[in-house]
Amino acid sequence: MDSSLLQQIVIVGGGSAGWLTAGVLAADHAGAVQVTLIESPDVAPIGVGEGTWPSMRDTLRRIGVLESDFLRACDAAFKQGSRFDGWVDGSPADHYYHPFVLPQGFGETDLVAHWQSSHAGIPFADLVSFQPHLCARGRAPKQAATPQFAAVANYGYHLDAGKFGSFLKAHCIEKLGVRYVCDHVLGVHSHSDGSGDIAALRTASQGPLAGDLFIDCTGMKSMLLGQHYGVPLLSQQHVLFNDSALAVQVPYPQPDAPIASVTAATAQRAGWIWDIGLPTRRGIGHVYSSAHCSDDQADTALRAYIVASSGQADIPTPRKITFSPGYRERFWHRNCVAVGLSSGFIEPLEASALALVEMAAIAISDDLPANRATMAIVARRFNADFTYRWERVIEFLKLHYVLSRRSDKEAGSDFWRDHRQAASIPERLQELLQLWRHRAPARSDFRSTAEVFPAASYQYILYGMGFEGSARARGKDNGELADQYFHEAATLTARMLPALPDNRSLLAHIARHGLPSI
Numbered sequence: 001m002d003s004s005l006l007q008q009i010v011i012v013g014g015g016s017a018g019w020l021t022a023g024v025l026a027a028d029h030a031g032a033v034q035v036t037l038i039e040s041p042d043v044a045p046i047g048v049g050e051g052t053w054p055s056m057r058d059t060l061r062r063i064g065v066l067e068s069d070f071l072r073a074c075d076a077a078f079k080q081g082s083r084f085d086g087w088v089d090g091s092p093a094d095h096y097y098h099p100f101v102l103p104q105g106f107g108e109t110d111l112v113a114h115w116q117s118s119h120a121g122i123p124f125a126d127l128v129s130f131q132p133h134l135c136a137r138g139r140a141p142k143q144a145a146t147p148q149f150a151a152v153a154n155y156g157y158h159l160d161a162g163k164f165g166s167f168l169k170a171h172c173i174e175k176l177g178v179r180y181v182c183d184h185v186l187g188v189h190s191h192s193d194g195s196g197d198i199a200a201l202r203t204a205s206q207g208p209l210a211g212d213l214f215i216d217c218t219g220m221k222s223m224l225l226g227q228h229y230g231v232p233l234l235s236q237q238h239v240l241f242n243d244s245a246l247a248v249q250v251p252y253p254q255p256d257a258p259i260a261s262v263t264a265a266t267a268q269r270a271g272w273i274w275d276i277g278l279p280t281r282r283g284i285g286h287v288y289s290s291a292h293c294s295d296d297q298a299d300t301a302l303r304a305y306i307v308a309s310s311g312q313a314d315i316p317t318p319r320k321i322t323f324s325p326g327y328r329e330r331f332w333h334r335n336c337v338a339v340g341l342s343s344g345f346i347e348p349l350e351a352s353a354l355a356l357v358e359m360a361a362i363a364i365s366d367d368l369p370a371n372r373a374t375m376a377i378v379a380r381r382f383n384a385d386f387t388y389r390w391e392r393v394i395e396f397l398k399l400h401y402v403l404s405r406r407s408d409k410e411a412g413s414d415f416w417r418d419h420r421q422a423a424s425i426p427e428r429l430q431e432l433l434q435l436w437r438h439r440a441p442a443r444s445d446f447r448s449t450a451e452v453f454p455a456a457s458y459q460y461i462l463y464g465m466g467f468e469g470s471a472r473a474r475g476k477d478n479g480e481l482a483d484q485y486f487h488e489a490a491t492l493t494a495r496m497l498p499a500l501p502d503n504r505s506l507l508a509h510i511a512r513h514g515l516p517s518i
């Protein structure tokens, strides 16, 4: 097909990655390409991955989903950021927020320098943004009259991963014309021209399935890119040690218990516990390093957390998931591109995996090669962008550990101290930390079009964790202007707190009446 048009896209895998990619491609290229998704009846999707970024609102809108349908079908709730408990020193008062809203006036003047010189007694995020205050009070990020996907305060979602997959599947098949094949892929038929391209998939019961472009969404086994093509996983375990998780679903103690607006991430002696609130249950999991903590110790810590946070001692046996932290040496090889877990996975801190799926699906769709002749160019660009993105995700996650002052020595774990060993810290992050001893992270530190986390996110983590650099105000920075922005954040807080409903009330309202569409 060197110059003939690309017409058949075959996606292998029906987890969140497969269906999101199918949805984006089918919605964007209706009538021009046929999208087929094949999913094994014998291999279940991973069934975790319940926190998203605000980008998911754009992705769902792009594929033609109604927000109220999505919220109802996926047991979804609103997420306005993350709260980190115990990451700095593990003391009872130790907590800070990483909200989705940028600081008020971000980039207009040096807010950090003025915060440090004049308001250091107030937590940075609390001073520069209204959103931590909404989160602390369980407020929703919008009102019942706010149109679907629009926000008063920027938000993503907490959702049920299993229900999300089923919802996307129905939407893709019924509304977007994705062809669905339920069959197990056994292997590939290579092209007869000797190029090494995949010509068709060998299936267990329905014969060969031919295509022009194959998208590997087979999860951690990475059947096409990893197994067939042998593209190696570049391990990142020397930087981010976590490789195991115990996950469990816990009912609320009372049906009307508040629904949290943030993912709570609570530091443990050799990892951390996520806590995600959906309308009908919480999803809770302990991510840990098997080199620093046994499964039994991780299980005991998880149970202790659940008892302390909800009084419930009787919980189902947690499900154990293991993973090799890392990403593929390349993501697009020949006529095959990996999206989702098949392209890599790092611990779920900051929930970037589904965001990377969205970015990959959109990149493939926006730059969809017209024919085989242009595919190598597109692949090279895609590989460069996504290698850059994975490197940035790893640095940003590592930042959370590098800044910690925890030792947990008394608990017999070297996890936190090992994270601060210089040999485990990527060089670029070490350099940035040196620069940030004298000035705050700025937009100019993150110049690529492939950036993942903005400078504002670095500021929230650095100053939330008490980073000791002093941002020296430059002549052009204006303390009065900074004070105006701090005042603006406080005014917005005072206005929004009484005007926004709590999460549970708004979700109950949406379940009954939906959201306005414009």
Ligand SMILES: Cc1cc2nc3c(=O)[nH]c(=O)nc-3n(C[C@H](O)[C@H](O)[C@H](O)COP(=O)(O)OP(=O)(O)OC[C@H]3O[C@@H](n4cnc5c(N)ncnc54)[C@H](O)[C@@H]3O)c2cc1C
Binding pocket: 012, 013, 014, 015, 016, 017, 018, 038, 039, 040, 041, 042, 043, 044, 045, 046, 047, 048, 049, 050, 051, 052, 161, 183, 184, 185, 186, 217, 218, 219, 220, 221, 223, 245, 247, 285, 321, 323, 339, 340, 341, 342, 348, 351, 352, 353, 354, 355, 357
């Ligand atoms: C502990 C943990 C917590 C996480 N938390 C978050 C989070 O909060 N936020 C976030 O964004 N992400 C999170 N993630 C990541 C998230 O779960 C995944 O990115 C997301 O679910 C996408 O998975 P996937 O579709 O790539 O793979 P899977 O869900 O594993 O799907 C694989 C699919 O491939 C199919 N398949 C496999 N083999 C074959 C075959 N031979 N033939 C045909 N089909 C086949 C299967 O049937 C299945 O449909 C988390 C991951 C883990 C491990």
